[in-house]
Amino acid sequence: MLIRLYELVVERSDFIFSVAHVSVAYQAGQRVLDDATFAFPAGSINGLIGPNGAGKSTLLRAVLNMIPHQGQGYLDDIPLAAVAKDIAYVAQTSRIDLTFPITVLGCVLLGTYPRLALLQRPRERERRAARSALAEVDMLDFQQRQIGQLSGGQLQRVFLARCLVQHARLIILDEPFAGIDAHSEQVMMALLRTLAHNGETILMVHHDLKTVPAYFDNVALINRRVIAAGPTATAFTDDALRQAYGLADVGGDRQ
Numbered sequence: 001m002l003i004r005l006y007e008l009v010v011e012r013s014d015f016i017f018s019v020a021h022v023s024v025a026y027q028a029g030q031r032v033l034d035d036a037t038f039a040f041p042a043g044s045i046n047g048l049i050g051p052n053g054a055g056k057s058t059l060l061r062a063v064l065n066m067i068p069h070q071g072q073g074y075l076d077d078i079p080l081a082a083v084a085k086d087i088a089y090v091a092q093t094s095r096i097d098l099t100f101p102i103t104v105l106g107c108v109l110l111g112t113y114p115r116l117a118l119l120q121r122p123r124e125r126e127r128r129a130a131r132s133a134l135a136e137v138d139m140l141d142f143q144q145r146q147i148g149q150l151s152g153g154q155l156q157r158v159f160l161a162r163c164l165v166q167h168a169r170l171i172i173l174d175e176p177f178a179g180i181d182a183h184s185e186q187v188m189m190a191l192l193r194t195l196a197h198n199g200e201t202i203l204m205v206h207h208d209l210k211t212v213p214a215y216f217d218n219v220a221l222i223n224r225r226v227i228a229a230g231p232t233a234t235a236f237t238d239d240a241l242r243q244a245y246g247l248a249d250v251g252g253d254r255q
């Protein structure tokens with residue numbers, strides 16, 4: 001039987017996003033993710049950290065009900081499957097079909113669909129919101145460009161604009177900074193901080209260990225299982241990093 005995390009360790013109201021006992025086996029009997037359990041408070045920026053193949057994308061795809069899994073993700077007390085419109089998700093760029101014919105503006109408008117009535121198309125109000133979000137990520141000049149004609153950093157900024165118009169309560173980003181330049185990264189981090197300040201909760205896969213303390217309020221370090229989770233100051237320790245990455249000395253990577 002599923003035991004909810006908050007019943008074990010915390011007051012329920014402290015945490016908005018929780019992952020409870022999530023396990024995944026792509027092949028029978030071979031778990032790539034084993035009983036992942038952690039929780040983060042509302043209005044926080046949270047890093048999902050671990051080496052290649054640790055199960056980070058798998059965890060995200062499991063809680064988003066995109067793959068078969070055990071366990072569950074929750075927003076407040078509610079399984080994520082029941083609050084899909086409150087969740088914005090941006091997959092790894094490598095998983096996105098960039099040959100799909102859609103303009104930058106059209107892509108951002110997709111973020112408005114969860115809150116439109118059935119079969120309703122975006123109206124001028126939604127188009128204004130989409131243009132304003134594009135301006136915030138400095139991509140308004142590209143609004144008529146096909147998404148397949150953008151650089152990696154430009155693409156990530158467009159996807160962040162799509163999150164902005166969705167007004168999601170939980171934003172899940174899988175390696176948004178992979179291969180992007182320092183300027184794009186700073187633009188996106190500043191926006192994410194504003195969103196968190198406004199109460200949105202962000203979970204992001206991130207690989208650059210050096211920037212973890214500056215970027216994240218909390219982290220979950222995983223390698224097939226959760227090694228450590230909680231406030232960055234207490235969970236992101238050399239010992240936890242050694243366990244997650246299996247390295248003799250990881251100190252140099254985080255200076």
Ligand SMILES: Nc1ncnc2c1ncn2[C@@H]1O[C@H](COP(=O)(O)OP(=O)(O)OP(=O)(O)O)[C@@H](O)[C@H]1O
Pocket residue numbers: 026027032050051052053054055056057058059
């Ligand atoms: N569709 C799949 N079928 C079978 N095995 C898979 C599948 N997707 C991922 N895996 C395996 O599951 C494990 C976890 O993969 P996952 O993509 O979740 O890791 P990750 O932590 O996101 O890695 P990276 O940092 O390289 O993106 C890996 O061993 C991977 O090979």
